[in-house]
Amino acid sequence: xxxxxxxxxxxxxxxxxxxxxxxxxxxxxxxxxxxxxxxxxxxxxxxxxxxxxxxxxxxxxxxxxxxxxxxxxxxxxxxxxxxxxxxxxxxxxxxxxxxxxxxxxxxxxxxxxxxxxxxxxxxxxxxxxxxxxxxxxxxxxxxxxxxxxxxxxxxxxxxxxxxxxxxxxxxxxxxxxxxxxxxxxxxxxxxxxxxxxxxxxxxxxxxxx
Numbered sequence: 001x002x003x004x005x006x007x008x009x010x011x012x013x014x015x016x017x018x019x020x021x022x023x024x025x026x027x028x029x030x031x032x033x034x035x036x037x038x039x040x041x042x043x044x045x046x047x048x049x050x051x052x053x054x055x056x057x058x059x060x061x062x063x064x065x066x067x068x069x070x071x072x073x074x075x076x077x078x079x080x081x082x083x084x085x086x087x088x089x090x091x092x093x094x095x096x097x098x099x100x101x102x103x104x105x106x107x108x109x110x111x112x113x114x115x116x117x118x119x120x121x122x123x124x125x126x127x128x129x130x131x132x133x134x135x136x137x138x139x140x141x142x143x144x145x146x147x148x149x150x151x152x153x154x155x156x157x158x159x160x161x162x163x164x165x166x167x168x169x170x171x172x173x174x175x176x177x178x179x180x181x182x183x184x185x186x187x188x189x190x191x192x193x194x195x196x197x198x199x200x201x202x203x204x205x206x207x208x209x
């Protein structure tokens with residue numbers, strides 16, 4: 001069995017793509033001790049006999065140590081871990097997350113304009129609800145943008161959490177504020193995009209080449 005470097009799903013040894021997330025499976029194993037390349041599925045290094053540790057998180061490298069025959073000194077190097085290509089479904093989900101950032105920006109503009117108009121009516125007008133919604137737009141918009149950037153690097157967990165947060169926020173605010181057309185459009189858009197993004201993140205598609 002071969003374990004997927006992106007989601008950890010156990011695939012058959014001859015798999016070219018992960019059956020769970022669609023990420024391309026590695027074709028070889030690099031020894032963390034000496035850096036030698038081994039056939040896929042190997043448990044021990046053919047060069048030094050050390051146990052292989054293929055499944056490292058994104059950004060991790062394989063530390064290797066070599067000895068110079070002339071000086072007898074030791075030197076170290078790093079073989080960088082390269083994540084597989086992002087799938088088409090994940091690429092679409094990434095674009096949808098950036099779309100939610102735009103929806104939050106529009107919502108923030110209307111909430112800010114509403115706060116300014118309410119403040120001009122007098123000091124006793126309660127603007128706490130509008131202020132809370134304005135803060136929520138900034139927080140969730142920033143979170144969605146950060147999740148979109150992480151998804152572009154192959155990290156799915158934050159994107160799934162952002163999708164859930166966006167769909168839940170859209171549903172709640174749509175229920176509470178359904179009198180204005182702009183509110184229905186923005187909150188309904190968050191709800192639909194959040195659900196759509198969640199489904200895309202759980203689809204199995206071939207990666208982009």
